[in-house]
Amino acid sequence: MNRESLLSNYIRPLFPIFILLAIFWGLELIDMALPNAWSLDSYGIKPRDASSLPNIFLSPVLHGGFAHVAANSVPFLVLGALIMWRSKLEFWLVTLWVTIIAGIGIWLTGASNSVHIGASGVVFGFFGFLLLLGWFERSPVSIARALIIAFLYGGLIWGVLPGQEGISWQGHLFGFIGGALCASWLARRERLGKSPIQDRIRLG
Numbered sequence: 001m002n003r004e005s006l007l008s009n010y011i012r013p014l015f016p017i018f019i020l021l022a023i024f025w026g027l028e029l030i031d032m033a034l035p036n037a038w039s040l041d042s043y044g045i046k047p048r049d050a051s052s053l054p055n056i057f058l059s060p061v062l063h064g065g066f067a068h069v070a071a072n073s074v075p076f077l078v079l080g081a082l083i084m085w086r087s088k089l090e091f092w093l094v095t096l097w098v099t100i101i102a103g104i105g106i107w108l109t110g111a112s113n114s115v116h117i118g119a120s121g122v123v124f125g126f127f128g129f130l131l132l133l134g135w136f137e138r139s140p141v142s143i144a145r146a147l148i149i150a151f152l153y154g155g156l157i158w159g160v161l162p163g164q165e166g167i168s169w170q171g172h173l174f175g176f177i178g179g180a181l182c183a184s185w186l187a188r189r190e191r192l193g194k195s196p197i198q199d200r201i202r203l204g
Helices: 003-033 050-056 066-086 088-109 120-137 140-160 169-191
Strands: none
Touching: 003 066, 003 088, 050 088, 066 088, 066 120, 066 140, 088 120, 088 169, 120 140, 120 169, 140 169
């Protein structure tokens, strides 16, 4: 594989992920520079507070410190890249789907007077999507990918259980469920010949 092919097939498709990661880090830098009264963290999801429903789409890009951003950045890049290399449209569908499912799940079941921020719900959605896609598609490639994901990130599964203080296990759980549901839906559409993943089409 020559350099141009490597850039075209594997590096350039990841630019949107790099931009999202830059947003994560940039917003955390801004948040650190702001007075506490103006903290961006207040724009997270506040369970059962109707005014925070729009924050479902904002909370994944906000984090509670640089350690939090760093913990989410690597799996977001690795798992997101595996989806992006399958299909650009698929990446955005999965990201939107799990953001909504995780956000609604947090809003409905999160502890009162809490604020939920961070991309871990999306990370768990990516994890659930890639893991369950092997089961739903039953293709050698998807099964091999699922096994690699299980080996690398299998320990994430324990994050869907309550236990750690200050951790949004609801976001993890509903993100994972959202990813699994998205994998089932996309695999079913492909079996029926109704795949929405149009950017796989190449015309000669």
